[in-house]
Amino acid sequence: MTNAQTTVDPAEIAKFEAMAAEWWDVNGKFKPLHMLNPCRLDYITRQIAAEFGRDLAKDAPFEGLRILDIGCGGGLLCEPMARLGATIVGADAAERNIPVAKVHAEQSGLDIDYRFTTAEAMAEAGEQFDVVLNMEVVEHVADPLAYLTACQQLLKPGGLQICSTLNRNPKSYLMAIIGAEHIMRWLPKGTHEWSKFITPDELFELLTTSGMTPVDRKGFVFNPISWSWSISEKDLSVNYVTASTKPT
Template sequence: MQTPQTTVDPAEVAKFEAMAAEWWDLSGKFKPLHMLNPFRLDYITSQIAGEFDRDLKSDAPFKGLRILDIGCGGGLLAEPMARLGADVVGADAAAGNIPVAQVHAAQSGLDIDYRHTTAEAMAEAGEQFDAVLNMEVVEHVASPIDYLTACHDLLKPGGLHICSTINRNPKSYMMAIVGAEHIMRWLPKGTHEWSKFITPDELFDLLTRAGLTPVDRKGFVFNPIAWSWSLSDRDLSVNYVTASTRPS
């Protein structure tokens, strides 16, 4: 059997594997992600509910949906999806993240299928999902177009793809690298490479080339004075998120 090609960048995987034990430390290296997570979840849940006609106020609104969290880390998104009733698979190329996620899910009484694998390997195996969550991963892979093509293949026809990343401009360099890594020291220096950041127009083009249909994009905006995040229709200057569908 031919081994599927991979877009995994070993150097990028090593960065996150070194921080694996801190995934659930609210004051650790993933503090910015914990602060952002409620807004990511609001966007994700509203998009899934809208696409599959689900009532978020109902009990287990995502029951019957199979959701993949690719680049799941410690399970910050996989766990809420499971609580909403979805059948969740969490996959990560960093082996050290998986036991952290498994232990935390067990402690939380959640049944989540965590795997040390890649998007390409799962696509090659014929896995398919109603929704693929692809959050803060595309800027760390070796080939974004090949990676997004694998994400497309992992979706059932009519499925939903949620992808977030970081814009590439002087502001994002100051905020995501100088601010987060050098001044606030939220992340180790070198966590991000500015040259690998992707503009919203570039990402929409990549998604289209991968066979997906982009349907929405929003910005995640950090206010350093209020020390809080918000979702914006217009400001995609640093962090942003997109929604796409796989045509039926």
């Protein structure tokens, strides 16, 4: 890694390093992410298909697209992107995540380029991608604008960034901190810092300042009755996702 790690928060990295081996345990510490993943993938694939004119009904619809999953963890998004035909790079600043992701990809027969690195280091090296997946990372970095600027630099002109995070309001504190960490114990206590959560308007402003053009935002909503996630046009009160493009 280079010294361009301006936004890495060592305390945040340590949290995920401690959980690295559990990434693919659907009943482990990352159970909430496994539950959310189909909903995330639905949004991501639809946005990519719309932006690049791809037919999701075809085999390997993302063939020819170079995609970066920044903060890839154990590869929960990288593997489906590879199966859809994309050339995928998974990058994470938590070193212990990378061997876990590599082993699982090999066991799954997938060719994925996993790297222990940062967005800043990759931007400094001149890497370029058609799509940057930036999912549940921005609330963990030390400087969101610097981080998002590095992500913007990693995109080719006309490229697409999908960025999801957590809203900051009393409901998100109740659901994401009290509910997920203390009551349900889905995540270890202290996984999230409510003060680092970002409102949709704040994220749109950060994306715009970084050089992106926000084009969409939706909510990810958990239904405790059906025990499932869905995409909402209106409810962005806790988890939400955005799409933005880089001007040509």
